[in-house]
Amino acid sequence: MEQQGKTINIKGPHLYDHQKDLIRLFDEHPSDSIITVKARRQVGKSTVNQILALRQCINYKNQIVIIVQPTWKQCLRMFKEITTLVKGLPVLENANKGDLSIEFTNGSQICFYSGATKDTVRGPHVTSKGFLLIDEAVYIPDKLIHDILPTVDANHANVVLISTPKFKNGTFYDFYKNGIDGVNGFYSLDWSKYDTSMFLTQEKLEMYRKSLPGPVFAAEYLGEFISSTSDLFGDLSLITNDKYDQEAKIKSMGIDWSNGTKNDYTAITAFNAKKQQCYLEYFNTMRPAEQISHIINVLRETRPETLVVEKNGAGDVYTDLLKTEIRKNGISVRLVEFVTTNDSKRRIYEKFIVSANKGELTLFGDNMEQIQLVGITAKSTKSGKLTYENDNPATHDDIPDSLAMAWSEMNSNPNYVFGGRTK
Ligand SMILES: Nc1ncnc2c1ncn2[C@@H]1O[C@H](COP(=O)(O)OP(=O)(O)O)[C@@H](O)[C@H]1O
Ligand SMILES: [Mg+2]
Known part of the structure; x- marks a missing residue:
């Protein structure tokens, strides 16, 4: 990654096609876009977004990325994973576990919000090269999503919503459908269409199929929306x-x-x-x-x-x-x-x-x-x-x-x- 002429190597994994396509979509539509990704469990949703967040923060000065996770624990996990990726690199200024913020030497920062928060969201504005990430969006109350969406408006920043699907209603479903229907400004990716078998063997998949309620299996392991x-x-x-x-x-x-x-x-x-x-x-x-x-x-x-x-x-x-x-x-x-x-x-x-x-x-x-x-x-x-x-x-x-x-x-x-x- 380039930062002020230097190349910074982040110790992340090689991305798979489904992950690369999210980054490609983001780059093709760099502003005012709502990008929705529907995927099954444990296929590298959070990982690719960590890398995207780091890339935007390191490559561009004074950027702000906001990450929303369903719970504070999930925020903390991602905070730790991101700081691990840049540990020892000359880009990290400060990583504050107390308020879960990560600051970079070039003035960029990543802030976290938990979906369980009762406070009104009055955070900083997402910057033009930053983005608002809503991870596991179906587990975050719609009201919070709508409260935090305006933080991208002033700087025309992107929003990425990524989640295992749930019912065919709610904000995540609506946004995903908008992208599929070609509504202006909405783009959707269906990771169920990619081969992600490297994350889960066929045997284990069959084990889950047998032991989980049908709709739960379909949503979490096939990545399909459930009819309500x-x-x-x-x-x-x-x-x-x-x-x-x-x-x-x-x-x-x-x-x-x-x-x-x-x-x-x-x-x-x-x-x-x-x-x-x-x-x-x-x-x-x-x-x-x-x-x-x-x-x-x-x-x-x-x-x-x-x-x-x-x-x-x-x-x-x-x-x-x-x-x-x-x-x-x-x-x-x-x-x-x-x-x-x-x-x-x-x-x-x-x-x-x-x-x-x-x-x-x-x-x-x-x-x-x-x-x-x-x-x-x-x-x-x-x-x-x-x-x-x-x-x-x-x-x-x-x-x-x-x-x-x-x-x-x-x-x-x-x-x-x-x-x-x-x-
Ligand atoms: N491109 C990749 N190469 C190797 N391992 C990966 C890759 N992407 C994700 N992983 C690993 O797969 C596991 C699940 O990834 P994660 O991003 O947490 O998935 P999700 O957010 O979809 O549940 C993690 O252990 C992560 O380190
Ligand atoms: Mg995740």
Whole structure:
């Protein structure tokens, strides 16, 4: 790399074609461009951007590059990787771990932002030869992306958004699609079209295919966007709302117990009196006793009117344990034990599906929740009746089951209270 006539050798790897093409695209469109790269996991996304950032900072004086990562930890990792690349070279002026900034002897600098930041972004302006990097963009809230985008405007700098894909909505998807559709100023690269097998063997890929929920595998290991439209629930983005009225009473909470296997969760969800989903938690690492005491705490804090718990299989034991603890702790809640059969499942699912399609309720935009909901299909049983379950053996239904259970008791009259007082 040239800096004021000298050649500086950065100790980076030789880039592969997919990585070189990003740099080529950047050079072909050096200003006012939004470049979006969709790629699967671990194919050198961050690496090529580190090299691009260094190249712009070292080759040009007084440049500012801003890097946004989903978390502070990821910022720190990239900060360390960049400083390692230039260690011992006569270009590094100062690398400050405290505020995560890297200064070069020619006046250029790299600044980091974490997507988890609650502060408004009032950073410096990106300079004309610098750029704004939004790494793993689907994990960064859209609001933050839109808050930080104007930092490139004054100097007509480029933006690079690079990410494993997720759902077919949100800023990353929109920008990627703009590039594919040829919208002025937008350019997109699809790294799924390149051979990146040097990063992952076919055997390992097959291992992931078998062990991950279908849509998760498609997004993370094939680099494909996931549809958020379900045949049954319709377009989930229409009823997605992470915000809910925090003051509204929690009407109904559902618990679907884990069967103890790796991908199966205990899922807890709830709706409030405004028919908004207001709770979601899923876990598969807690022992039975831990789960029960955790749920007791959840009940104490959230005070749902009704609690619907799955009671069959493993649920039988859990539900009995839970009932004992509810009694012991004097928690007053109307407890409904839900016995899963094809008929009972069909009844609660149909009610839930109809309400979702009518837009009568709102759901969280949580990825696992959406992936599980999108996967639910109607199947015909031997007797010709319909049942609802996930299509893909690696995807589970615990969150949808829990939602359907909670929703099934939304309109019931809370006349019987288990454990504590009887109304
Ligand atoms: N061109 C390359 N040659 C050799 N190794 C590379 C190259 N690009 C990336 N890597 C290595 O591959 C791994 C994944 O790279 P990274 O940039 O973190 O991927 P991503 O950001 O896509 O998850 C890292 O260990 C990185 O050092
Ligand atoms: Mg990365």
